[in-house]
Amino acid sequence: MDPINPFQTAARWQDLADILITSYVLFRFYVLFRGTNVLRVLFALACIWFAQRIATSAGFIVSGWISQGIVAAAALIIIVVFRNEIRAVLQTQNIKAILWQLPQKKVTTPLEVIAESAFEMSRRRIGALIVLPGKEDLEELVQHGISWQGNVSKEMLMSVFWPDNPVHDGAALIRGSRVQEVGCILPLSKRDDLPSSYGTRHRAALGLVENSDAMVIIVSEESRAVSTARKGRITEVANKERLDQLLRAHTGIRLKARSGFMNEVLEFSLAGILSVIIVTGIWFSITRGQDILGTFDVPVEYVNRTPQLEIMDTSVTSVELRLSGSRSMIGAIRPEQLRVVVDLSQAVNGKNNIPINSDNLTLPPGVALNDVNPHIIEVSMDVLIEKELPVQADWVGTLNSALVLTAVAIDPDKINFVGGKNLLDGIRTVYTEEIPVDRITQSTEITVSLDFNPAKLKISSGDKGKVTVRYAVMPRLPP
C-alpha cells in the first residue's frame, strides 16, 4: 500500500459519505447539547477512547482493557447519566430543530424588566426567588408549584412575591416571556459552609444551581441584597445594569444582535469543521490502524482471443490473490469487485506463458496486492479441426483362463471429434470406458461410453458418445 497517500488509495465514495454523515451527526450533537454537561462527558469519553487506542497499540494490556470497557459502556453511561438532558432536548425540540435547524435566540425574555423588578423588590424589602432555567431539564429538581402563565412585568413579579400573596415564599419559574409557575419548591443545598447571612432562599437557590445549569435571582427580604446563583455559586449584584448583564450572559442574549449572530455563525462553522476533522481522524484511526491480509480465489477471465484460436487448456482456472487493507475494507470486498483478466490478443498457437501482475488485476480501492499465486498462467491455444478417430475397446480384469477373447466388433468403429489440432494430431485412438472381462462366459454385445476429456474434445454433431461392442469368446486350445 502506498504510504505516501493512503487516503487516495483508500477512499471510496462510501467512505466520504460515511465521514460526512457522521460529522453531521456529531455537529448536530454539539448544536443540541452545547452548554450542557453532555458535551463535556463526551469529550472525556473521546479522550478515553484515544487513550485506549494508544494503550492497545503500545501493548498496555490492563489499561487498554479497562479503557476498552469504558468506551464499550459509553452508550449506556451517556443514556443513564444524561437521561434528563436527552429527554429535555427530545421533548422541547421538534424534528426540524433536531435534524437541521440552528438555534435561533430571540429576545423573548424581558431581562431588563426582571432586573428592574428585582431591585424594586429589594428597595421595598420584598423577598423573591426567580428561576431562569438553562438547557437542562429541571423536572426532577423542582417541585411544581402553581401554574401561572402570565407575561413578565414588574407589577406581575411584585404581586407574586408580595408578602400577603400565599405563593410568595416559593420560587417563580420564568421561561421566555412568561412566568410559568409560582410557589415552586427548590431543593435545599446541603453545604454547611454557607455564610450565616444566607437564609432559606439562598440555600434553595444554591441547591438548584448545584445540580443544574439554571440561574436563580435571590432578593433578600432582610438585607435587601440582590444576588444571583449560578454554577454552584452565589454572587451579590450591585445594580440592575450588572444584573441585566448577568442575565444576558446566562440566556445567551446579546445587546448587539448582529455581533451575536456573527459569533454564532463563527461558532457553528468552527464546530462543523471540527466535527469533520474529528470524524476523519477517527476514520483513519479505524481503517488505517488495523491492516490485515486476506486471501481470495478469483476466477481468471480470458479476453481478446483471436477468432481462429481456441483455448484448449489452462494451467489454472483461478488465481489466489493475497490482499492487504483495513479489516473493514477487506471484509467488505465482494467477489465481483475482484477480477483477473488475461488479454489473449498477443497469444499464439501453442503454449503461452502469461505473467499475472497488477496490469491484469482489478481491485477495489483501499486494498493493495501483496502476492499472487501463480505468477504465470500457461494457456494452450490451438486451431480447431475435426478428426475421425478409430474406437478401441479397453479390456480390463482377469478373463476365465479356460476362455479366449477372440474377436470384437465396435459399432460405430470410428467417431468424429472436434478439438485443437495440436491435441488431435497426437491422438491415434479413442478408447471405450474400461470393460471388465471377469464375468465374460459367452459371446454377446454391450453398450459402453467413450473415454475422453470433454473439456478438450467434443464429438461432432451426428455422432454419439456410446458404442456397441460385440465380442466372441472360445474355449482355449491346448498349447
Place this chain on the structure above:
Amino acid sequence: MSSAVAAAQVGNISSQPAGEAQLILGEATVCELVKNGIPSNSAIAFSISLGRIYCFTDFTVVNSKTVIYHTWYHRDSKRASVKLALRPPRWATFSSVELRNADKGPWQVEVTTEKGAVLQILRFSVID
C-alpha cells in the same frame, strides 16, 4: 468390419503408394504363441502372465525379398518398431514383445510396408 465380429479388431488399412510392389496381406493376428510358423490362440485380450505376445502376418504372394514393419503401440505411445524381412518362399513372419506389469492396457500393432504404407492395424488389450 462393424457388422461382423472380426477375428481381431483391425482398421486404418490404407492403399500402398504408387511405385511400391503390391503386397497383399493374407492374415494378420496377435496371438499367444507362434509354433512351427502357425499362430496359436489368436485373441484380442492377453493375460500379462503370458510374459510375451506375438504378432503374426502372412502375405499371399511375395516375389522378392521385401521388408515390412511391425510397430507396437501401448496407449498411442510407440513401444517398439520391428523390421521384418520376407524372403520367398517364406511369406509369413512375426514379431513379439515381452510383457511387464506396466504394460496392461490397450495396444495396437501397425503393419506397414518399408515405405510406411499402413497395411493393417491390430488392436488388443493386455489384462490381468
